[in-house]
Structure formats: C-alpha cells, structure tokens
Amino acid sequence: MATIFRDWTEGHSKGWGVEPLKISHNLHEHPLFSKEGLGELIQSYPIEHYSLIRTSSVGETKKVWRRGEVGDLTGHEVIEKIAAGGLWLQLRELKSVDRRYDDLLQEIYAEARERVPGFDSFGHEMGILISSPHAKAHYHADLPGQALWQIAGSKRVYLYPAEEPYLPQPELEKIALTGLEVGLRYEPEFDRQALVFDLKPGEMLTWELNAPHRVENHGELSISMTTEHWTDEIRRSQMLTVANGILRQHFGIVPKRRALHGPAFWAKASLQAGWRRSPWFKRERRKMLPVDFRLGRGANNPIVDIPAYVVR
Template identity: 30%
Template sequence: MTDHRCFAPRGLEAFAAAYPGGPAAVRHRLHDHPLFAQEALAQLAERLPESHVEHSFGNLAVDQDPAGVRRAAMPVGEIVRTIDDNGCWMVLKKVDVDPAYAALIDACLGELAPVTEPRTGACRRREAFIFLSSPNSVTPFHMDPEHNILLQIAGTKTMRVYPAGDLSIVPAEVHEAFHRGGRHRNMRHDPAFDAKAQDHRLAPGDAVYVPVKAPHWVQNGPTRSVSFSITWRSDESDGEARLHRVNQRLRRVGWTPAAPGENRAADAAKVTAHRVAKSATATARRLLGRERERSAY
C-alpha cells in the first residue's frame, strides 16, 4: 500500500524533542508533489488575490533597508516561469485559500498533532506559504509570529536561525513594536549575533522547524529554490503576543516591565488581563452595534 504521509518515517523525532522552543531538522516527502511543479505554481500565482503575492529582486542585504527593495515589472505568472534566471524572490501567501493546498497543510498538521496538541493546544490560524527564489537570493533578517516548518521542495538554501527571546539580538522594544504592527518585517542584523546561530542547510526532502519569533535569514543556493512553509498559532504564541502588547502599554506610561519569562506569575496575570480587556471591548462593541440598529428603526 502506498504511504502518503507528508513526513518521512522517523522524520519528526527531532521535532518532537525540540518543540516548541528550539529549532529542529525534519525530513519530509513532498518534494515530488505535483502541486509544486513550476507550471502549477505559476497558475496558482495568477489566480491568488493580488494581496497574497509579494515579490522583489532577490539581491538583498541580510539587514536590507525596506526602502531599497525593488520589484520586477513582470506579471506574477511570468516571474514564476522564469524564476531560474530572472533574479527575483517571491512569496505566495496564505495559499490554503486554494482547496488543494488547504488539504495538504491539513494533512501535514495532522501528522504533527500528536506532538503539538499535548504541549501547546490545538493548531489555530493554519496558513501555508510558498517561497520561490532565483539563484543566490537572500531573504533578509526577520522573525515571524507563528510556529513554522519550512519544507525544501527544489534547490538548496541555508537558513540561519537565532534563539527566540534573546533580548541581546531583538530588544524588548522591538518585540513590542512588532506586535503593534505597522513596521516592515526586516530587522537590524549585527554579525556578532552569528555566534548564537544555527545553520540549517536544506536540500529537497529537508525541512526545519522554526520556533515562534526565532530570528532568521536565508541564503539561496546556486539554483532556483522552492520551499513550502506551514504555520500555525497556539496558546503559547497567543500568550507571548499578548505579553508584549501589555508591556508596550506599560512602557508607554513610564513603567519598565519585566521581560516575558522573568516572572511567570506576572506573565500569567498580564495575559489574563489582556484577554479579559479584549473580550470586554468586543462585547461592548457588539452591544453598541445592537443599540444603533434599534435606534435606526
């Protein structure tokens, strides 16, 4: 009987040992999947909403100034079809709006569930991304708010991953601004950070788990690269985000809040207070909306 599992046998052992806080090398079985054929990806780019497709030239610095990023003047389908030599980098965002890719991410997360659910609860806000890049492209230094496994489909790349929560790499104020929104994802990189990093060299069939907000950057190899990223949120990622939002508000009124993890009782109180406040605000808005509807008659 054909084995249709997403991950290779014993491919999740390192993931199970590291989750949720540490990076881990993983093995997968999707590198020959027809959904990742070049023409299939070109057609996907053409039918996705414009807001789900981001692209630029890939000759970027590790700590690239967003103002210096340039885009190619080509249709998105053409960028995919000529990615081998057009010098571009592209991400297809939230491809799970397409039923075929949604089924694939669900299958992958189903295999991860025996590890993830007992530790961080149900996987929420499941999303899938596909990265395409020309030879030698760079994805600059940044961090993401989700748990993430990046599966290498075609070509090679090196992902350099830094410890999550190290305030000497990403200061508390940067975390807080990140959760406030409105800023570009690219961050300042100091080569001194590299002493704390792990390099994950990826070829087809390789994958890497990247913990929530573990900073990283990516160097593509000498041929075009295709990678599939499956992401999810959890109770842990939700709590971490709420902590930074509360700390940002405290800092704004003159307090110097403890960093997440320094005082677990205070952390729990902040998360609970934020949830209660957001719930009360949402309830008040619903009630106000109903009153407005009544007054309109």
C-alpha cells in the first residue's frame, strides 16, 4: 500500500504531538504541488481565502508586514514575483476551494491515525505557503496541532518551549481571543533554548501544542504545506485559554487554574461559549490586516500601493 510518510519509526508514534519530530514524506512528488498545478490553483483562488504578505527578509532589521492582492497576474506570474523576493503567499482553506486537496488531507490524517495509537483528530485544515528566498516568518504561535511540510526549496525553523518566558500566558490568551497569531514578544536570547531544524523537500516537522516558532527561508523560492488538527484535549485547552483571556482582559481577573476537567473547567467552558455569541467576539475579530497593495507587472514596480480595504 502506498504511504505518504516515509521511514516512520516507533519513536515517531510515541512522540507525535508531544515533541518536535522531523519525518520524511513523498508529497513533494505529488502532481498537486507541481508549479503547473499551483499556478492553476492560484489563478482562481478567492481573495477571502488567501493572504499575500509583503514581509521582511533575513538580515532586515525593520519588521515589514503588509497584506496585498495578486491583481490581474496569472498564477505563474505570481510565483515569479514571489521568487523575485520579499513576498509570502498563504492559500488557506484549501479543502473548501479544491476537493482534490481535501481528499489528500483525509489520506494524511487516516495514515497518521493508523500509525499513532489513540490519535483521534478532527477539524483538519490544509494550507499552502509560497515564499521568497530569504523571507522569514516572525516569531508566533498557533492554536491547533500543527505540521509543516516542505515541498520545494529549503528553510530553517526555530522552535521554542511552550512556556514562560517564550510563551507568556496573557499573550497566548490574546491570540485565542483575536485569532491573530503574530505579535508575540521575541528576544534574541530566546535562541539559546531554541531547537533548530533545516527542512528540505520531502521532510515535514511537527511539534508540541502552542510551541512558538519562527522561520527563515534559505536562498531559493520555498513551497510548503501546513496542516492543522484538533483533538478533544486540544479543544479543551483552547476553550480554557479563551475563558482565561476573557477573565483577564474584560474583568481584570488573573486566572490561576488550567485544569481540563472538573467543575472549574466546565464553568469556563460556559463562559467562553457565551462570549462567542456576544458583541465582544465580533469586535475582537474585526482587527484584521487591511489590503493596501497589489502586485505590479513591471520589474521596477513589483508593489503598487492601493487604497486600503479589509477582506471579510
């Protein structure tokens, strides 16, 4: 039987979801991830499901983070612009845009379920990241279980402990409340505790829940895929984090308990469920990065400023 993972070991089964793991895969050979296939995908991708980011590169001290649109460029032209530098394209919610990627996503998690005893996940999502040589993703943390799959090019991933001071609890709560994963405070001395992984095509990396990380591309166009999932434990952790954020930010109460079971947990679960139905939730989620540029055709004007607007 054909498999997606390669060279799987018993250590991978034991460490899945609780420690950083680098595992081989064959998705870099899949036709869905060829440049031809990706060019066709980009050309018809709805703007509400993609983020085109102008970002700083390795060596730049000033943090740049602007959102744009692809304009009237073809998918292949968009890839060429990204290869020229300074850009990052994230294609989100692939499974709802193209059914073929959803079929592949289900194959991935079906195989993981077979290989990892007790791994029962849901809420699977998939995204594609196409980024420029030397582009970097700033220090951030994700809420669901995560994996990063390298398809083309190479990159360096820095993983940090999911604990103070690398992940202050108030900052994780803010991410849970707003849905904005960037904004964590990063200090260069954090690197002393970082685990560093170089990913090349045919390798994927997964790590413990909420572990902060940052990414630096090497000197070529990078194409990666991200997958995310939820389990009952991850879902409970998210509910608790949201409730603690509500208590801290809206009521000035410093939460102390992080139990995932018992009466205290269910009280917080009810609190966060009510908040999601409140005007507070809508106000927090309105804080979205506006689109303020589009890609230009000329080599001398790759970025064209436009009046800012927000994509809902």
